[in-house]
Amino acid sequence: MIQAFGLTSNPRKDLPPAVDDVSFEARAGRVTALLGASGAGKSTVLRLMLELQQGRGITYFRGRPLRRIAHPSREVGVLLGDVPGHPARTVRGHLRMLCAAAGVPVRRADEVLEVVDLAGLADEPLGTLARGMDRRLGLACALLPDPHTLVLDNPTDGLSVSESRRLHSMLSAHAARGGTALFTTADPKEAARTADRVVTLERGRLVADQEVAHFARTRLRPRVAVRSPHAARLAAHLTKEARTARRSIEVVREEGNRLSVYGSTCAEVGETAFRHDILVHQLADETGDMGPSANELPVAPSGVLEKTRSDSTARESAGILATGEAGPPAETDERPTCPPGAARPTAALPTLTATEVASPLPPPISVRAAPSPLRPLRYELRRATGIGTGFLTGAAVLVTSVLTAVLLARTGHTPQPRLLTAWPRELPLPPAALGAGLLGALAFGDEFRHPALAADRGTVPRRLGLLSAKLVVTAATALLLAFLTVGCDAEMLYLVYGRELTEVPADWLALSASWIGLVVGCAWAGVLAAGIFRSTTAGLAAVVAVPVVVVPVVQKVLEGPSVRTAAGFPVRLREVLLLQWPFGGERYVAAAARVLVQPVGGALTLSVTALLCAYLLATLRGRAR
Template identity: 70%
Template sequence: MIQAFGLTSNPRKELPPAVDDVSFEARAGRITALLGAPGAGKTTVLRLMLELQQGRGLTHFRGRPLHRIAHPSREVGVLLGDVPGHPARTVRGHLRMLCAAAGVPARRADEVLEIVGLVSLREERLGTLSRGMDRRLGLACVLLADPHTLVLDDPADGLSTREATWLHGMLRAHAAQGGTVLLTMSDPKEAARTADRVVTLEQGRLVADQEAAEFSRTRLRPRVAVRSPHAARLAVLLAKQARTAQRSLEVVREDGNRLSVYGGTCADIGEIAFRHGIVVHQLADEIGDMGPGAGSTQASGASGGCRDDAGRAATVASRDRDQVESGRISDGTPDRSLDGPESAHTPALEPHPDAPQPVANTPSLSFGQPQLPDAEQDESLSASSAGRTGGDCPSATAIATSAHRAPRPARARAAGTLDALPPLPPPIAVRPGPSPLRPLRYEIRRATGIGTGFLTGAVTLALSAVIAVVLARIGHTPQPRLLAAWPQELPLPPAALGAGLLGALSFGDEFRHPALAADRGTVPRRLGLLAAKLLVSSATALVLAVLTVGCDAEVLYLVYGRELAQVPVDWFSLGVSWIGLVVGCAWAGVLAAGVFRSTSAGLAAVGAVPVLVVPVVHKLVNGPSVRTAAGLPARLREALLPQWPFGGERYLEAALEIVTQPVGGALTLSLTTLLCAYLLTTLRSRFR
């Protein structure tokens, strides 16, 4: 169950807030639709509920706010927009990565792929998926951790009728098993057919919170769709007849030869057309628009075999009155066409008391040409339990009645409806492994799931080998720098730059393709995730450092012989310094990308260490002053290098040599600063 209280977004300069004091409930076992035109504030409401946007208000998910839930992904499944994944990652690899982050078994990825019908596309890249397949993958990501609550932002946007029907069937199956479903949409007719409860927003304010049947009765407008080659003449005759009978009737000329008649019935219109010899190609009851503010969505008619032209929704409310052939003819009855929010709880149009009432399941009369059924709309109606009588078009009353599903206990609903609904993945058992291992498994799958890291490592090794051969040919390069491919002119060797780039990518990709976030740009700041990234980047940098020296030595041996491939005498201290430099650059890239939320910023921070920080540190230590820190390394050795057991002073001396070097000292200072900055931003995000 979702309970939202007083959701209000922050004011936008001189503009009013996008959402102002919105409160509603979404109960378990039911589908709740958040309805409104584009710009009405639906997405902002979801972002406020999920604590992705600053504002006021409170939202409880089964009695707890989101930040109080230990594992949010197991409680709330969120889909806002497209699937935020790296386009080069495979479908199965993306899901397995999310399984590692959520602490669920990796086989869960195959289970949800089978349910959403993506087994044949599991090795496809995310960037190659169509709109419909991307929505299926998004639903798979939402269902991965078996959450109780689903929150989706316009999930059927851009889908075909068949795909939208399948998606709504999956959501209905989840609700039938006792789950809570909250989704946004712009089409009022789709909301009436799909949801159990409809919450209507206009300009950021709540204007109605109704059951689906009441919404269909009070907010939607029944109409009769008429198609005739003599539409103009028929409109005049209908207006004249309504004036004579003193009935409230509205006739709207649509594009081409179509009329929309509000306040009439198929029987009356058919009799008038027959008496005056007017050929009618279509005559059917439909659910019309909601009035001003309903949005401009392309929706087909609610009845199978009676298709609207694309883009009919909201044309009645916005059409100029000079296109109304007969005008609004009324005997003084108040206008109830829902032209304002004050009519949220009043009927849309009431005919005169003496006028005949619309008959449910009025047959679709066709004169002059046969009608062909629309197969996709038939499937949509059967999936949403819309009533039909043979091949006829259902009336507004029948659609409203069938769209409303009375709440029942979860088990009773499941027993009666699951046979006709798509199957859901089976319940899961959370992996019992300790929580620190989950970020580590996630980071390993993230780093190995795409080829960027392998390509970067290969380019780094090749560039190092070429530079080593060139330096050996030129000469005058010390043996340690020759093996590291580090000329005097470069501030850092290629291996250090490559490790820094890999470290920056580890956090930069999180912000560019936030797989762990509910929305783009919002990445959880957890110390466990940072530790996992530092550990994986350390291992990667260590492997890269060892491979670089090994490849350079092998290439120098093949090209110039054994002389240039000899191991230096002080290889231990040099090796520790070399590994410390490469690992430190990788850490600097990770921390800088995490602080500045950008891969470029992470790589820039790595390059700034020898270019900017080293001269500053060197000037501070050895610059002219009354007292200098000259001789600091020697004094540190005297103070910190007594006789350690098992020769530990040897390793400590190697570490001190790294720190006391200009690059090592600058790198240590940069890492300390970046780590403090990351911890500060993490604490701010937690206590904000």
């Protein structure tokens, strides 16, 4: 059940808020439509409900606000606009990555692909999908964790008539299981056919909250649907008689031999046809503008008026016409729902197959795995390896490093450690450090550009488990990049210039610790900065700012006058904490200590610590709101 109270968006400049004090309920076991014209505020209401936009008001999902739900993706399945995924990722890879994020089995991806009829496109990149396929994939993402509530923004946009009918039958089946379904639409016809309750918005305000029978009776335009082989002649006689009697009617020619007559009744149209000997194949009152198109109408025998039910069940079957003078059923607050797992009753249609009327849902997830610390790690691994960005970045770094090392060796006057790391004195950072920082920034930047990657919310969740997974994966990637860079540079220098430039330095341990610390530190700085500033560019800028801005400040502080200095810190640390370690471990810690007292090491440590504190502060602030 969804309960929205006082949803109000923040006004922009002198403009009124797009949504102003909207409150409504969407009950479990029912399909609720949020109806409104373009610009009425439907999408803004959904974003306020999901806490994706700043504003006032609160929304409860089964009695809890979204930020208080441990696993929001298991409670609410969301489809807002296009599927926000990386265009190079495959359909199956995208869903499997979301499976890892939501903690559901990987086979769930294939189950939902079968349901939305995308199994044949499972290996296609997201960027190649047409609009209709993209909407199907969005529905698959929403159904993936088997949520109790479905929130869909204009889900039928870009879908054909049969695809729209199938989607709405999915919503009905979800409601029949006891779930809650809320979707937005600008078409009253669609809302009247498929929803149990219709909430109408106009200019950001709630104007009606009605049962579908009451909505159809009071807010839709009644008409008479006529089918005749002489539709043009009948239209002319109806118009002429109305003009003579000074009555206001409107006759609209539809596709084929169908007419829609507004402002008249079945009796009046039938009498006109009888007087002028016009054959009529169909004549029926329709409650509102919710009749099917011409190619969907079942054809009755010649001269026979087709009589069908006009209750909400008939409207849900998308094509049944109301009869004669009988009014719609009385409005009720509660309607019986089917037991879990059962499909809603539908009227039989000659033009619809059983598959089109009742589309199956993926099987429910009966037993969910307990939360595991490996879940965000699995997600991060699938995110990082599902596209070629990381591999291309690594290849570009290695090629740039090799070329730079060869050129530095040719010009001479470059120390061997800088040759092996391809770090000219003129550059603030070597290519490997910049590449590691870029990969770190992309670790969060992907999710800010493609919010569906953060499956628990529409935006990136500030969870320490997710941050830890990103730090672990980026550190491993940075280590691999650091070793490959030195190895490739040494191999190329050996091939071009011989063994002289590839000899192992005497202080290789301290140099290795400095090199690893620099590359890993840059990767972490990129991760944290991108997470704080919500931008890949800001993450990379923070990495470059360390040697350009922070290092000079640290050097000035260390070189400034002081009564006491920190000289000899590694030696004293070794004496106090590292009296005797097995396997000579004190040497490695002492090497790491020497890295920390260097200006670059100290600046990088200071920057990463400050970014981590800022990230934690933003996390705590977000949870406190």
